[in-house]
C-alpha cells in the first residue's frame with residue numbers, strides 16, 4: 001500500500017519515520033507493506049530527518065495513480081478542504097490529523113467520501129484513541145456526557161498557575177519557551193482548539209452537525225492569582241474542559257475554564273497531558289488518558305488509521321449508517337450548573353448586603369462566601385470577594401453580572417467560572 005504524506009512537519013516527519021522503523025510489525029499487523037513513497041512540503045530547503053523524496057508540487061502528487069492513501073498533515077482549513085475533497089472525488093482513501101478542517105467541514109467530507117475510507121483518529125487528543133472508542137468500543141451506548149482536557153497548552157499553563165504559583169503571563173511565556181505554545185497562542189488559550197475537538201466527538205456521540213461559532217467557548221486568559229487562591233482554599237483545581245451533556249431532546253456543548261474538585265480523577269491530569277471521560281448508559285463512566293499532541297503520539301494515531309485501511313476495516317466515518325433523530329443545541333442561557341463569582345469592590349459598609357440582596361432577588365442562591373485578606377491595608381484598595389452558588393441557571397447568573405456592572409462599588413469587570421462537581 002503506497003502512501004503520500006501531504007505535509008512533512010512535526011507530525012508528517014514522525015509518520016514517515018515510524019512507518020520505516022516499525023515496518024515489520026506494521027506489515028504483520030496489517031497484512032500489507034505500508035510504504036511512504038512521497039512527501040509534499042512548501043519549502044524544499046528546510047532540513048528534515050526523512051528518507052522519502054519530497055516535492056512542492058501537490059497537484060502532481062494528487063494526480064498519481066500509484067498512491068493508495070493520502071495523509072493530509074498540512075494544517076489550515078481552506079487548502080486542505082480543496083485537497084481532501086479532490087482526493088475523495090477520485091475515491092482515494094484519506095487519513096488526516098486536522099481538527100480545524102473537520103470542525104468546519106466534516107459533514108460535507110462525509111458526504112463526498114461516502115464509502116471511501118476516511119481516518120481522523122489523530123484529530124482529537126493526539127495519541128488517545130478516542131474516536132475509535134466512541135465510534136466502535138462504546139457504540140452500544142447512549143452517551144450521557146463527555147468531559148475532557150483536550151488542549152495540552154492550556155493544561156500546562158493552568159497546572160503551572162495552580163501548582164507553581166505562576167501568573168498567567170509567566171506561565172504562558174514558559175509554555176512558549178518550551179515549545180508547548182505557539183507565538184500566537186490565541187487558538188489554544190482561547191478554547192478554540194478544544195472546541196474543534198469537542199465538536200468532532202459530539203458528532204460521533206450524538207450525530208449533531210454544529211460549527212465552532214454556534215457553541216459556548218471561553219478561554220483561560222482572565223484567570224488570575226485570586227482565582228487560584230480561592231481554588232486552593234476550597235479544594236478545587238481549574239481546568240479548561242470541553243463538556244458535552246445530553247438532555248432529553250437536546251445537547252449541551254461548551255468549552256470553558258472550570259472549577260473541578262481536587263479529588264476528581266480529571267483534576268489530577270497535569271501538564272501537557274490530555275484526558276477524556278465518557279459516560280454511557282450501559283458502560284457507566286470510562287476515562288482515557290494520554291499525550292494529546294506531539295509528533296510521535298499523533299503519528300501513532302495516523303498509522304493506526306493506515307493499518308485499519310490496509311486491513312479493510314472501514315466503519316462509517318462519523319459513526320452512523322443511518323441518521324438519528326436530531327438533537328438540538330441547548331441555548332447557553334439554559335445551562336444549569338454551579339457558579340463561582342469573583343468581585344472586586346469598594347471595601348465599605350453595606351456593599352456585601354447589596355450584593356447578596358441582588359443575588360437573591362435574581363434567584364441566585366449562595367453556597368459559599370470568602371473575602372480575600374488584603375496584602376496592604378491602604379485606604380481605597382478594593383476588596384476581593386468570592387461567591388459560589390448552588391445549582392443555578394446561566395441566564396440568572398448573567399443577569400446578576402450585568403446588574404453588578406452598573407453598581408458604583410464594583411471596581412473591575414466581575415469574573416465568573418462554572419463549577420463541575
Ligand SMILES: NC(=O)c1ccc[n+]([C@@H]2O[C@H](COP(=O)([O-])OP(=O)(O)OC[C@H]3O[C@@H](n4cnc5c(N)ncnc54)[C@H](OP(=O)(O)O)[C@@H]3O)[C@@H](O)[C@H]2O)c1
Pocket residue numbers: 006007008009010011012040041042043044046056058072073074075076079097098099100122123126292293294295298
Ligand atoms: N503537532 C501536533 O502535535 C499535532 C497534534 C494533533 C494534530 N495535529 C494536526 O496535524 C496537522 C499538522 O500539524 P504539524 O504540527 O505537523 O504542522 P507543521 O509542523 O506546521 O507541518 C505542516 C507541514 O505541511 C506543509 N505545508 C503546509 N501548507 C502546505 C501547502 N499549502 N502545500 C504543501 N505543503 C504544505 C509544511 O511545509 P514546510 O515544512 O515546507 O513549511 C509542513 O511540512 C495540523 O492539522 C495539526 O492541527 C498536530
